[in-house]
Amino acid sequence: MKIKFKNIDYWILIPFLLLAAIGIVMVYSASSSAATLQGLQSTTYLKRQIIFVIIGLFLCAFFYLLKINMLRSKFFVPYFFLFVVGLLIFLLILKHFKPSVAVNGAAAWIHLGPINVQPLELAKLSLVLYLAKIYSSRMLRIRQLPFQKMMKEILPPLFLTSIIIYLTLKQPDLGGAAALAAIMLLMSFASGMDLKYVLGIVVVLTTAFGFGYFWLKQQVLNGSSASSYQIQRLLSFYHPFQLEKAGGSQLVNSYYAINNGGLWGRGLGNSIQKLGYLPEPYTDFILSITSEELGVVGVIIILGLLFILIARIVYLGLRADEVYLSLLSYGIATILFVQTVFNVGGLLGVLPITGVTLPFISYGGSSMLVLSCCMGIMLNVSINLRQQKNLN
DSSP: OHHHHHTOOHHHHHHHHHHHHHHHHHHHHHHHHHHHHTTSOTTHHHHHHHHHHHHHHHHHHHHHHSOGGGGGOTTHHHHHHHHHHHHHHHHHHHHHHOGGGOBTTBOOOEEETTEEEOHHHHHHHHHHHHHHHHHHHHHHHHHHSOHHHHHHHHHHHHHHHHHHHHHHHTTTOHHHHHHHHHHHHHHHHHTTOOHHHHHHHHHHHHHHHHHHHHHHHHHHHTTOHHHHHHHHHHHHHHOTTTTGGGTTHHHHHHHHHHHHHTTTOSOTTOOSTTTTTSSSTTTTTHHHHHHHHHHHHHHHHHHHHHHHHHHHHHHHHHHOSSHHHHHHHHHHHHHHHHHHHHHHHHHHTSSOOOOOOOTTTSOOHHHHHHHHHHHHHHHHHHHHHHHHHOOO
16 A cells, blocks of 8 residues: 555646646636525535545545456446446436426436436446456457457447447437447447447447437427427527527627636636626536636646646556556546537537536536546556556
């Protein structure tokens, strides 16, 4: 244990701690006014975020000290995966019998008293652990077998992955489903699967998302309020100013916040757009508030820390001799990269607004706890590689 703490990977630990600390500050700044309007104390979300971070640090330490082989245990991985699938199914059943659980048309949280659990965040980690275990054990067969036999090797994991994606689309959560699909695609490619088969999966998934989009649109035409919010967010991506009163106001106010901030920002706590213009500014659009208060410089620092973290994790994956550790690294890097791209792309209007949070910065317990587990896993991977080849 002493050796583990002595040789900890500071390229992962320091960006993680800095991002968590910045997240605490920005959650308080972005949420204090909103909390007051909700009849809560101005420090309500601050206190919760601090608790999430503290618990996250304990989870990070736990997964760092855990023997890495426990993560691919034949008991842990399948049961964890099935547990997550069960949670997603429970969400849809709950939405059917109790529609009030849906927020903006999407049932994404299970409410356990003061705690809200988001199964999607668990689904991302469970998918990485599952695919890393399956693909690493079948890599040689995937690479060497002819097409028909190779498909028998990869169809079961792809089928189970498709179930999770389908259950996520039914919430409906297009951003979450796209993140899961990205994890599956990258890990399939990294496993050594022939590129043409990976492209085939891309075509299938693109077709599925196309059908999902038109299904949502049809629901709107049929008067389904549960889906209208989702489709309005997609349509407002194309014409935010024309559709400002029908779903485009978030993106328009995000533009105003970024413009107000300029290079150096208006100063911490001095955002205008958080005062009722951007709904829940401490979640999806927290980077817009950060840009308004800390300017482009503040945003660059945050994105720079995320880049260092992702780059280090990918580097560990490239240096790993063991396929399992490589796939584990690539999967976790994909989680961070996709969430960052979707969040930043959404608030800039480059991508549709999907409700994906910014890693470590946005308010949210499920995201912080799962990402903390991921950081603990990567610290564990790093120390294992150091012991194997004296990695710098």
